Amino acid sequence: MTTTAEDLGQLSFDELGTPLRETTFVVVDLETTGGRPGEDAITEIGAVKVRGGEVLGEFATLVNPRRGIPPEIVRLTGITEAMVYTAPPIDEVLPAFLEFAAGAVVVAHNAPFDTGFLRAACSEHGYAWPKPAVLCTVRLARRVLSRDEAPSCRLSALAQLFQTETTPNHRALDDARATVDVLHGLLERLGPVGVQSLEELFDYLPDVTPAQRRKRTLAAHLPSEPGVYMFRGPSEEVLYVGTATDLRRRVRQYFTSSESRGRIKEMVALAVRVDAVVCAHSLEAEVRELRLLTAHKPQYNRKSRNQQGGWWVTLTDEAFPRLSIVRRPRDGALGPFRSRQGAETAATALSDATGLRTCSMRIPTQGANATPCALAELGRCRAPCAGRQDVADYGHAPAAVRDLIAGRALTPFDKLAAQLEELALAERFEEAAIRRDRLADLVRAVDRSQRLAALAALPELVAARPDGAGGWEFSVVRHGRLASAGVARRGVRPMPVVDALVASAETVVPGEGPLRGAPAEETGVVLRWLNRPGTRLVYCDTPWSEPAKSAAGWRTWVDRAVAGRATYAGLN
Incomplete structure (x- = not known):
C-alpha cells in the first residue's frame, strides 16, 4: 500500500x-x-x-x-x-x-x-x-x-x-x-x-488533528474568487455559511491551526462537502450570506439566522394611542431594535418626552372614570383614563411621536435634553446619567430608522465603487434590497455593463412598513456599502434624501454626551 x-x-x-x-x-x-x-x-x-x-x-x-x-x-x-x-x-x-x-x-x-x-x-x-x-x-x-x-x-x-x-x-x-x-x-x-x-x-502550529488535515481536499475545487461558502453535513444539511474574498484560501484555513474555535472544529468534523457561490464583489457576498442564513438557519452560525426578526415601536390605533412593542412593523413605526429591551427603552424615552400614557387600558373616545395611576400623581401622566384629558388635548402627544419618526420635528429630543439639564443642575447625577444614555440610544435608533427608511423608499438606485485595479464594482438596489451586482474590469466600458445589470435585476415589489418589506439587516449592509468613501451614485430614479428634521443633527450631541459619562459617574 x-x-x-x-x-x-x-x-x-x-x-x-x-x-x-x-x-x-x-x-x-x-x-x-x-x-x-x-x-x-x-x-x-x-x-x-x-x-x-x-x-x-x-x-x-x-x-x-x-x-x-x-x-x-x-x-x-x-x-x-x-x-x-x-x-x-x-x-x-x-x-x-x-x-x-x-x-x-x-x-x-x-x-x-x-x-x-x-x-x-x-x-x-x-x-x-x-x-x-x-x-x-x-x-x-x-x-x-x-x-x-x-x-x-x-x-x-x-x-x-x-x-x-x-x-x-x-x-x-x-x-x-x-x-x-x-x-x-x-x-x-x-x-x-x-x-x-x-x-x-x-x-x-499545534492542535491540528490528522482528520482535520485530511479534509483539506474539500477546498480543492473552490476558485480563488470572492463569494459565499457553505459547509454541508452527511444529510446535505447546511452546517455553516460564510463569506470570503478568496474562497479557496478561506476554506483551507478551517483545516489548519489558524482555526481554534471548538464549535467550528466540531462543524468541520461533521462536514462532507463545501459548496460555494462566486460573487461579483463583497456586497453581493454579504447579502447572499444573509439570505442563505435566513433560508437554512445553519446550527453553527450564531447570528443573522432570522433577518425578518427584530422589534418595532409603534403607536396603537385607538382614541388615546400608546406605544406598543411589536414584531411586524407598520407605516410610521420606529426600529428595528435587536432586542425587546432596546425597544422598551426607546418607548419609555418617547413617553417621557411627549406625555403619552404608558398604561395598557383601552380608553373610549369620551374618556373613562378609572382611578388615576401613580404616574398621574407624580405629574408624569395627565390621566385620560380618569377623563382629565380629552382626545383633542391628548392628540399632541402621538403627533409629536409621529413627527419625530417622520423627521418633521425634533421636539421630544429638546424636551429630554432639558430634563437632563435640570437633573444635572439639581445634582441628581445618577438619574441624569440614566436619562442621558436613554436619550443617546433613542437618537441613534431614530437616526438609523430614518436612514434605512430613506433608502428603502427608493424604487431603483445604481451605485459604483472602484475595484482597486482600474475597474468598477456595480450594485443595483431596489427598495433597500440588492437586486443585481456586477463588475466592469479595467478596459471594459462601464455603462453597457450597468445597462445589462439593470435589465437583469431582480424585480422587487415593495411591501408594508418603513422598510417596504426589505429585511433590515440587508438594507443596513447595503447602506454601509453605499456610505463607504469612494462610492459613486450612477443613477437614482427619485431623489435620495433624508427628512429635513432628521435625527442626524443630534449625532454631535450624542458624541459629547456619551463622552461625558465618566463625569457623571465620578460625581455620584
Missing part, C-alpha cells in the same frame, strides 16, 4: 500557497479600558503593515471609549481620559483600520484578546468582521522556542530575547512595532525546519 503526502498530513505542491516573503502581515496592538470584549472599550489602536521584512505603513490613533478609564489602566498605559476626550470614537476609527488591514494576515501578541475586541466593536457598530487569517505570536513562540530559551512568552520578555528596536511600553504603536521584530525573529527560526509558506506556517 502506497503512503501519500495527504495521509501524512503534508501539504501537496498545489497547496503550498503564498510564500512567507510575499505575505502581507498587519501587526496590531490595542489598549483598552479592561479585558472584557463587549463590556470594556478600546482606547488606542496601533498597527504596522509589513511584507518581506519591509514596513509598508503604520496606523495609530487614540480612541474615545465613551466611558471612564480605570485608574489602574491609566497607571499601566499612561492614557488618561483627557487624552482621549477629543479622539474619534471606535465607530469612526473602524472603517479606516479595516481598510488598512484588508487582505492581510492579522498578527497580534495574544491575538484572541485583540481580535475579540475588534470583532465586538464591529458587531456593535454594524460593520462586517472580514474574517482574516489570524496569527498569534504567543502561540507561535510557544511552538518555536524552548522553555529554557523563553521561560516567559510575554511581549517584554520576547522583545528582550530578540533585541527589538522598539521597547514595548503598553502603548499600541510601540508594542506593535516590537511585535513586528518578534514575528520576524520567530519566522527566521522556522526556515531551517522547512516552513516557507503561509499555509505551512499555520499547519506547523
